[in-house]
Structure formats: C-alpha cells, structure tokens
Amino acid sequence: MKISEIFYSIQGEGMLTGVPSVFVRTSGCNLRCVWCDTPYTSWQPEGADMTIEDILAAIEAYPAQHAVVTGGEPMIAPNIVQLTQGIRQQDLHITIETAGTVFHPVACDLMSISPKLENSTPHDREGGKWAAQHERLRYQPEVLKQLMSEYLYQLKFVVASPEDMKEIATMLEETGADRSRVVLMPEGTTPEAIRERAPWLTEICKREGFRYSPRLHIDLWGNRRGV
Numbered sequence: 001m002k003i004s005e006i007f008y009s010i011q012g013e014g015m016l017t018g019v020p021s022v023f024v025r026t027s028g029c030n031l032r033c034v035w036c037d038t039p040y041t042s043w044q045p046e047g048a049d050m051t052i053e054d055i056l057a058a059i060e061a062y063p064a065q066h067a068v069v070t071g072g073e074p075m076i077a078p079n080i081v082q083l084t085q086g087i088r089q090q091d092l093h094i095t096i097e098t099a100g101t102v103f104h105p106v107a108c109d110l111m112s113i114s115p116k117l118e119n120s121t122p123h124d125r126e127g128g129k130w131a132a133q134h135e136r137l138r139y140q141p142e143v144l145k146q147l148m149s150e151y152l153y154q155l156k157f158v159v160a161s162p163e164d165m166k167e168i169a170t171m172l173e174e175t176g177a178d179r180s181r182v183v184l185m186p187e188g189t190t191p192e193a194i195r196e197r198a199p200w201l202t203e204i205c206k207r208e209g210f211r212y213s214p215r216l217h218i219d220l221w222g223n224r225r226g227v
Contacts, residue, residue: 002049002109003048003049003055004041012218015213018216020064024070028071028072031137035158040225042071055086058088071098081107096108098113109152112155145157157187198212
C-alpha cells in the first residue's frame, strides 16, 4: 500500500475537532479537486510502499486512542479492508475520511464523508482535461446512502460561497441524510481565507441548524504536511 505519511496530531475538522489522533494518509485519489490541499496524494501522488504490518507498527508507536485513515482517497487503496481490521485489533477508534464515491466493508467508527460539490471541479486547471472525469465521479448518491446506512457518519461539505447551499440541499434530499450529521467547513488553505468565509458560513449554520467546523490545523500550523 502506498502511504504518503503517518503522523500524530490533533483532528482539525469535523465532529472530533481537537482530538489527538494518529493519521495514516494513503496516496492516490480518483478525484481532482481544484482546491485540493494535498496534491501530493491526488494530482501528483507520492509515497512509500508499506506492508500492513509496517503501517500497524508505525501506528502503535504513538500514544493515540484515535486513528484517522485519510488520503487522497483511502477507499480506493488496495488492502484498505485489511488495514482497518488491523487497526481495529489495536483497539483504536477509527475515522475514515472519504469523498463517498466508493464502498468497501471497512472497519470504521466514524465515516467522515465529504461529498464534493461543483466548486471542486477543475474546469480551468491543466486546460480542464480532468474536469469531465471529476464531474462524473464526484457525486455517487447510491454509494453515499450505503455508507450512511452502515456506519455512524458525518457529512462534511467544503463551502466556497453561499450559492453552494443549493447543491447541498439537493444532495441532502436525494440521499435522505440526517441533518444533525451535516458539517459545513469553509474552503481555504490559509487562515486568512478561512476567516473571510467563516462569518457568513456561521450564519448559515445558525439558520439551518448545521454544525460549523473550523480547519484547526490550518489555524495552528498553516497548510503544512505532517500536522
């Protein structure tokens, strides 16, 4: 399995924000989000090939009670089921960060699903050569419904403008999602960009009853690896 990085930090997003966790970042993604903050796992995937045993040993070296399997898109990683089963044997709480385009019967305590909105489509980047593929794959309602039916979940949307709420409303209606599990997060890879969007997004959360999520790791360390 190609692994980009394994590190110990705090969860920066979603319902478990602030929880100390060991992160296992797989390399490789089936999407090409224009605002991707980990291009080294998507646009230009890199990493080291590791066995399941090596990954589990690296996880065990940290004093974490929570593990986050992220990417890229971890649900397309070979042997992802076996990896999560191994982490389960370490008696850790498992969060999987996924775009919700692929289903596998993984071991998971919190399925952190981030369906990608139209604001993610790379219409102009590299002449738009990835746009059609990304647009075709980014929203898979049947996969989302299966994930939500089989796991405790959060739906974490990256919001770039108030207009994104129309698309979010459609997705929630089509998938039958529990609105209490919806998390809205401002798009941005700098503290300044997040602070600019936070006021109006917070007001939307207050109006709609959704949860607001910061990007705590960006606030603390900026857009860096290994944090």
